[in-house]
Amino acid sequence: MMNNINNTLPLFILALLILCSTRSYSQTLSVCIIGSGIAGSSVAHFLRHYSDDLHHHSPPRIGPIRIFERHGVVGGRMATVSIAGHTFEAGASILHPKNYHALHYAESLNLTIKKPSSSSSLSLGIWDGHKFVFKTLTTNSTCPFTQKILSLTNSCLMFFRYGLSLFRMNTFVERTVNNFLKYYEVFESRPVFETVDEMLNWAGLHKLTTRTLQEELVDVGLSPLLIQELVTVITRINYGQSVSISGLAGAVSLAGSGGGLWSIVGGNWQMAAGLINSSRVILHLHEEIESISYLGDHYELNSTEGNSYQCDVTVVATPLDELNIRFTPKITIPMRKLQHTHATFVRGFLNSAYFGLNAASEIPTLVGTVESLDLPFSSISVLKQHSEQDMTYKVFSREPMEDELLDRIFSVRRETIRIDWGAYPHYKAPERFAPFVLDGQHLYYVNAFENAASTMETSAVAAENIARLILSRSFGQAAASSSNLKSSAADAYDLHSDL
Numbered sequence: 001m002m003n004n005i006n007n008t009l010p011l012f013i014l015a016l017l018i019l020c021s022t023r024s025y026s027q028t029l030s031v032c033i034i035g036s037g038i039a040g041s042s043v044a045h046f047l048r049h050y051s052d053d054l055h056h057h058s059p060p061r062i063g064p065i066r067i068f069e070r071h072g073v074v075g076g077r078m079a080t081v082s083i084a085g086h087t088f089e090a091g092a093s094i095l096h097p098k099n100y101h102a103l104h105y106a107e108s109l110n111l112t113i114k115k116p117s118s119s120s121s122l123s124l125g126i127w128d129g130h131k132f133v134f135k136t137l138t139t140n141s142t143c144p145f146t147q148k149i150l151s152l153t154n155s156c157l158m159f160f161r162y163g164l165s166l167f168r169m170n171t172f173v174e175r176t177v178n179n180f181l182k183y184y185e186v187f188e189s190r191p192v193f194e195t196v197d198e199m200l201n202w203a204g205l206h207k208l209t210t211r212t213l214q215e216e217l218v219d220v221g222l223s224p225l226l227i228q229e230l231v232t233v234i235t236r237i238n239y240g241q242s243v244s245i246s247g248l249a250g251a252v253s254l255a256g257s258g259g260g261l262w263s264i265v266g267g268n269w270q271m272a273a274g275l276i277n278s279s280r281v282i283l284h285l286h287e288e289i290e291s292i293s294y295l296g297d298h299y300e301l302n303s304t305e306g307n308s309y310q311c312d313v314t315v316v317a318t319p320l321d322e323l324n325i326r327f328t329p330k331i332t333i334p335m336r337k338l339q340h341t342h343a344t345f346v347r348g349f350l351n352s353a354y355f356g357l358n359a360a361s362e363i364p365t366l367v368g369t370v371e372s373l374d375l376p377f378s379s380i381s382v383l384k385q386h387s388e389q390d391m392t393y394k395v396f397s398r399e400p401m402e403d404e405l406l407d408r409i410f411s412v413r414r415e416t417i418r419i420d421w422g423a424y425p426h427y428k429a430p431e432r433f434a435p436f437v438l439d440g441q442h443l444y445y446v447n448a449f450e451n452a453a454s455t456m457e458t459s460a461v462a463a464e465n466i467a468r469l470i471l472s473r474s475f476g477q478a479a480a481s482s483s484n485l486k487s488s489a490a491d492a493y494d495l496h497s498d499l
């Protein structure tokens with residue numbers, strides 16, 4: 001008899017441990033999210049969406065959701081600036097036509113989509129610090145025939161300079177985008193991922209994070225000229241970095257330069273605001289979290305306001321690299337540097353002499369740059385023409401743009417707004433990823449995925465996986481894979497295949 005008890009006791013303890021590690025169906029989880037950007041708001045949205053979908057079969061599993069935001073507005077790196085009564089994106093500005101979560105957000109939140117302006121009024125120039133090494137043509141004509149001819153001429157100009165390499169570049173980007181689309185598959189075929197490596201491997205994207213974009217592009221047969229010029233222009237605009245970023249970040253960056261790009265009228269931040277409003281979130285603005293302590297069965301969060309919050313699950317939805325949140329017990333993640341991008345908004349008029357030109361009208365509407373030590377900016381683009389000599393421009397640079405420099409580049413400067421963004425990771429292949437689960441318990445980190453690529457959509461995709469991971473680790477795998485749950489992105493596929 002004694003022997004029997006000895007044998008069954010470990011089994012009993014094991015069963016108890018299993019029961020404790022997944023929660024009973026009647027228990028609800030309180031969730032605290034740090035950061036109100038697209039990542040934090042998406043976690044709240046998917047937790048509510050997946051938990052409410054199951055509601056008619058069992059009690060709701062997600063209790064109160066709190067989002068903490070140190071600033072007075074939501075959206076994080078989705079922010080706007082106002083110049084001359086117009087609103088412009090100051091951070092994340094463009095979305096890809098296959099960004100299905102964002103499309104679904106725009107649709108379900110009734111936000112208006114802005115399509116890009118016609119390409120005939122836009123021109124690209126590649127500036128090497130001394131001269132434009134390549135320029136496309138532009139026209140002010142609204143005649144469709146003239147626009148068509150111009151577009152054909154520009155395609156020919158591109159082809160003459162870069163040849164068949166352009167097609168190889170497109171194939172490389174399309175292949176990567178197609179792999180990424182696997183993240184919208186239905187739950188039956190799409191697992192919940194415990195780590196970033198697992199998530200990337202499953203979609204066939206991991207290898208691209210182990211090599212530089214340059215290495216990948218040489219392998220697929222791109223000419224050195226295309227890599228040095230057009231590709232470099234794009235990586236400098238989108239990530240403020242050279243072609244030595246990882247192949248995956250590079251492919252994402254190149255995809256963000258294609259056709260059909262869109263944004264939200266009035267500002268992309270409205271996606272975060274809408275998701276927060278529709279997800280029954282308790283929003284704490286102006287509340288910075290300074291410490292997170294695990295107290296055995298829950299977390300205690302302390303804010304700089306002197307407040308203390310208790311929650312079962314904590315989600316960090318902001319890059320940890322430049323923050324000093326105190327964790328107890330301590331957590332360790334791979335060192336990561338953020339790339340700082342200085343976004344300088346200028347209302348004024350460019351100085352044609354700076355570019356060695358006779359008239360400002362000869363300056364392309366988008367000035368991209370190659371890698372060169374003496375180049376003080378990465379790009380200058382026209383955001384709006386108010387009148388003939390009154391425009392709003394956006395300048396991206398790696399270093400701050402001092403007044404003296406701006407006064408050489410601009411002949412007129414009425415208003416200047418400077419923003420220093422801790423913008424995205426400084427990509428370095430092979431990438432090392434922080435864990436999604438920071439402490440092996442219930443402390444999650446959405447922005448571990450940013451080392452793969454940093455965009456609004458990749459944040460939403462990572463957030464969706466984190467929501468499923470929370471449900472599966474708290475209530476068992478079935479909770480995050482039930483056929484009752486419908487992937488909202490799958491709906492977006494049907495709704496938006498035309499965009």
Ligand SMILES: Cc1cc2nc3c(=O)[nH]c(=O)nc-3n(C[C@H](O)[C@H](O)[C@H](O)COP(=O)(O)OP(=O)(O)OC[C@H]3O[C@@H](n4cnc5c(N)ncnc54)[C@H](O)[C@@H]3O)c2cc1C
Nearest residue numbers: 035037038039070076077092093094288289423454455456
């Ligand atoms: C200049 C620029 C251009 C870009 N262009 C594009 C683009 O065109 N398209 C695209 O898709 N992406 C673009 N991106 C990238 C995109 O902005 C990000 O990938 C995405 O917005 C990240 O969202 P997030 O929610 O993960 O982080 P964030 O938006 O950074 O949100 C984190 C939030 O957490 C808050 N926070 C931080 N610490 C605390 C704390 N201790 N307590 C409380 N709150 C805290 C922050 O204030 C912030 O609001 C761009 C980024 C920059 C900077």
